[in-house]
Amino acid sequence: MKNIDDLMRSAVELAERGLSKGEIADELNVSRETASWLIDRSEASPGMTSGLDGPEDIHVDWNAIGRSSDRLSHVCAAMADLLPDRDSVDLTVGIEKAGVPLATTISQQLDTELGTYAPRKHQWNDNDMEDLDGAFSRNFAQMEGKQCYVVDDTITTGTTMTESVESIRAEGAEPVACVVLVDKKGTDEIAGVPVHSLVQVIRVGDDE
Secondary structure (H helix, E strand, O other), rough: OHHHHHHHHHHHOOOOOOOOOHHHHHHHOOHHHHHEEEHHHHOEEEEEEEHHOOOOOOOOHHHHHHHOOEEEHHHHHHHHHHHOOOOOOOOOEEEOOOHHHHHHHHHHHOOEEEEEEOOOHHHOOOHHHHHHOOOOOOOOOOOOOOEEEEEEEEEEOOOOHHHHHHHHHHOOOEEEEEEEEOOOOOOEEEEOOEEEEEEOOOOOOOOO
């Protein structure tokens, strides 16, 4: 992705394939607000998008890592190295979609079981998020009684990670730490769980 026009084209292509706005946000590593803005502005005249006022966000493209299993393995080793309390943790939970390959590799590194969580944003278009539910896959390890790590690629607003932590607790497990490639929110903890990131984005000029 080189510019906003490329992002808009990608958002439209994903929408035409039937992805929800929440899934598009996940694919492009942007907020739901940004995904909606990209789709709504996609019919603007070519060359005119640079002057449009959009939401304040940062697009993260980690395709150079994701397309290589060797690079992914090395990066996940670094992510695993950030995590505390390794002896007491027996489960790594990946947040679908992009968090799952990261969690799979980290789980191999740490010799834990593997679980996955599909957040409710994957069903979101313009409906109320409170009316939607996330889900754990029964094809992977179950949560009850486990100490676990929670893995995703990025934190943008923290909404998805907060939902995931709360859902894991509701299933009877206890998140020990969250780990991501990039933290765009710049937070040390979410829902009382420490957050570790390889890269933290800090906007110069922010009030906080």
